[in-house]
Amino acid sequence: QKEVEQNSGPLSVPEGAIASLNCTYSDRGSQSFFWYRQYSGKSPELIMFIYSNGDKEDGRFTAQLNKASQYVSLLIRDSQPSDSATYLCAVNVVGGNTPLVFGKGTRLSVIA
């Protein structure tokens, strides 16, 4: 059973703070890792992906991957109220175009 685990939250952070979202996965063969943001009533939209151990930065977002610990995280710097959404972690086990396995998502609330 391929599983992706996330704390459902809600995670509340004040505006301007760093939000840290965490995700663990069960299949050690997982190859690529994605973070999606989903606003209420909307479809998931891709924020970023990471394939290699370490950090990957894109603007205010940093993805961190530790394959040995089977752990991936997303940091959001200078959090804004517009960042309030559900953040979905997704994992691709086999690679190529095979389907992603999603976690249940963490609801983030940024308080102004």
Add this chain to the structure above:
Amino acid sequence: GAGVSQTPSNKVTEKGKYVELRCDPISGHTALYWYRQSLGQGPEFLIYFQGTGAADDSGLPNDRFFAVRPEGSVSTLKIQRTERGDSAVYLCASSSSGGSGNTIYFGEGSWLTVV
């Protein structure tokens, strides 16, 4: 088209009826996916097409669910004898076969309510 297009955006149907949901992927994307999302849950994989063929249909919950993609572009998800438990958002996504590989892009979803 510019993005993944799904129709209808909303569908209310009576228990026992037949439903078709349509997906038009991003132009040139060979891979197409159907997911289902219930309230408070992440997207749950249903079926994946590579071209015209179903490469993986292991997520279809039972034989009431079926999907086709006859010409390798538009796909239709078909649900027979709908049940109230089928109520969910049905998300279609597509990806290209190269470049960033399996980055998938979602449509806005078809909200199905079975009453």
